[in-house]
Amino acid sequence: MKRITKGAIALILCSVLLLLFQDERLFVARDDNATTMTTSKRKTNSDDTSLAKAMEAVVRLLLPEERVEPYLQELPKEFRFFVYDSLPSNWTWQYFSTCIEQRYNVPDWFHHVQNAPPNPRNRTSNCDWGASICSQTQSSSSSYSSRRFNRNGDVVLSKLFTEYRGSSRTFDAQDADVFLVPYPSTAHCACVSDKAKCWAVKEVDIQQHVLANLPFLTDDNLEKHVFLSSVQRDFNHPFMMRMPLLLSLEMTHDVCPIGENCGHILQPYVNTNADYQPNHMNLTPGLKDRRYAVTAFMSGNIGERSFRLRYDFLNALSKMQANNTTMGGLPVYVGHLNNRMMDNETAILEKYRESIFCPCLRGNTPAQKRFFDVLMSGCIPVVIEYASSKEEGYPSFFKKHETSIRLSYPFAKGMFLGEPDMGIDYHDLVVTVNSTCGMDCMLARLEELIINHPEEISAKQQRISELAQLFSYGQEDNALQYPDAVAAMLVQIRHYVSKLTSHSRQ
Numbered sequence: 001m002k003r004i005t006k007g008a009i010a011l012i013l014c015s016v017l018l019l020l021f022q023d024e025r026l027f028v029a030r031d032d033n034a035t036t037m038t039t040s041k042r043k044t045n046s047d048d049t050s051l052a053k054a055m056e057a058v059v060r061l062l063l064p065e066e067r068v069e070p071y072l073q074e075l076p077k078e079f080r081f082f083v084y085d086s087l088p089s090n091w092t093w094q095y096f097s098t099c100i101e102q103r104y105n106v107p108d109w110f111h112h113v114q115n116a117p118p119n120p121r122n123r124t125s126n127c128d129w130g131a132s133i134c135s136q137t138q139s140s141s142s143s144y145s146s147r148r149f150n151r152n153g154d155v156v157l158s159k160l161f162t163e164y165r166g167s168s169r170t171f172d173a174q175d176a177d178v179f180l181v182p183y184p185s186t187a188h189c190a191c192v193s194d195k196a197k198c199w200a201v202k203e204v205d206i207q208q209h210v211l212a213n214l215p216f217l218t219d220d221n222l223e224k225h226v227f228l229s230s231v232q233r234d235f236n237h238p239f240m241m242r243m244p245l246l247l248s249l250e251m252t253h254d255v256c257p258i259g260e261n262c263g264h265i266l267q268p269y270v271n272t273n274a275d276y277q278p279n280h281m282n283l284t285p286g287l288k289d290r291r292y293a294v295t296a297f298m299s300g301n302i303g304e305r306s307f308r309l310r311y312d313f314l315n316a317l318s319k320m321q322a323n324n325t326t327m328g329g330l331p332v333y334v335g336h337l338n339n340r341m342m343d344n345e346t347a348i349l350e351k352y353r354e355s356i357f358c359p360c361l362r363g364n365t366p367a368q369k370r371f372f373d374v375l376m377s378g379c380i381p382v383v384i385e386y387a388s389s390k391e392e393g394y395p396s397f398f399k400k401h402e403t404s405i406r407l408s409y410p411f412a413k414g415m416f417l418g419e420p421d422m423g424i425d426y427h428d429l430v431v432t433v434n435s436t437c438g439m440d441c442m443l444a445r446l447e448e449l450i451i452n453h454p455e456e457i458s459a460k461q462q463r464i465s466e467l468a469q470l471f472s473y474g475q476e477d478n479a480l481q482y483p484d485a486v487a488a489m490l491v492q493i494r495h496y497v498s499k500l501t502s503h504s505r506q
Helices: 006-022 024-038 050-062 065-074 093-105 153-163 185-192 203-209 305-322 345-353 369-376 439-452 454-471 485-498
Strands: 081-083 178-184 225-228 246-248 264-266 292-298 332-336 355-359 380-385 431-434
Touching: 050 065, 050 454, 050 485, 081 153, 093 153, 093 178, 093 185, 153 178, 153 185, 153 225, 178 185, 178 485, 185 225, 264 485, 292 305, 292 345, 292 439, 305 332, 305 439, 332 345, 345 355, 345 369, 355 439, 369 380, 369 454, 380 454, 431 439, 439 454, 454 485
Parallel strands: 081 178, 178 225, 225 246, 246 264, 292 332, 292 355, 355 380, 380 431
Antiparallel strands: none
């Protein structure tokens, strides 16, 4: 996927203008929107500086102590964002959330609902689409299931930014450092189609209904417009992937080459469980409260040969469990997910919290929701490390010669241009097993750590406890006031914008 150039930006905007002039009423409406927004009487709460403080706390977590103050002093005194409220009502997060609920949740179905599936399956999850705090205790076997693929991610972000009224938001576009576009493209795709890939939404419609309703968008500031698309790259709408500033789940090495300023920013998977709100995450390092040496919940029923390690690992762990074999004096726990769905998310998360190690073996994508659930539970992820990836100098936890850790996990070292020591070193958080040894080494290495190197375990648990908030999403009363995933993404957005050669408020 090639990055968008200024020439391409100009072509996009020209095509939008042509569409607008084809419909004079739409052009007038857009002009009216601009007038309304610039003269808006809505105010922010200037006394609410929680988000600014949270962003500073994120910087202190991502940088060495001696670099924090110089870095903060180099930044503008204030960082403020503008959130568009000019999208048509049927292109908003509220509309798409309702649409999805109707597609997958309404008993007996409203047949008048546009795009309703012909043979719907009622959802069985006790949680809604995922814009609010909810502890899932019953999973869904239908396309309604949003969590494993993070399909609810851009709805969560759209809602958080739209409802925020703190001092970091401005209603005057001239004061904005960046512009947030609360169009949840992933939710839109889920609203109109059951297909995982977003083919049903036409690019011309995005241009006409989204870009055409962003009155402050120009070819000079598109790089400062934040777009949302919360799933892996193969499922993203191709148009969204061409936007220069995008919050998404996965990227490729050609979009963000080493040493270049990259606006494609990785977001953690959303976990709406109440216990994983940032103010509830008080992780305690140590072994005394751990009931299990290893806990694994994963499916071995993946046909590809490259997933054989999963199958072998689950078999080995199952035999240990059946024979009451311990590891370092502690039992192991294995849960086979034969249908690849979490039957009871809340119960599984509890098991993670009771365990020392939680293997996160390769799935379909470089990052998995399991990886973030495990970290936020205080369990140490166990991964297979491949020395070579698509980027020289960076290994892969996914596959040989494939996506590097720099491009797999959010806020990683190497993603902050000009600050080589800024970001998370994921080796501090995980136990790696060399790919040349694989299964033969994994269980022996974990037992060796428990018996002979508890200090290494404690060090990783300590670092996890410090960083776990960065993977959580404060929602409702907790929104945008803690050093969480949203604050961390804003820190990375601010860093990206500060490195643009054209950086100036428009």
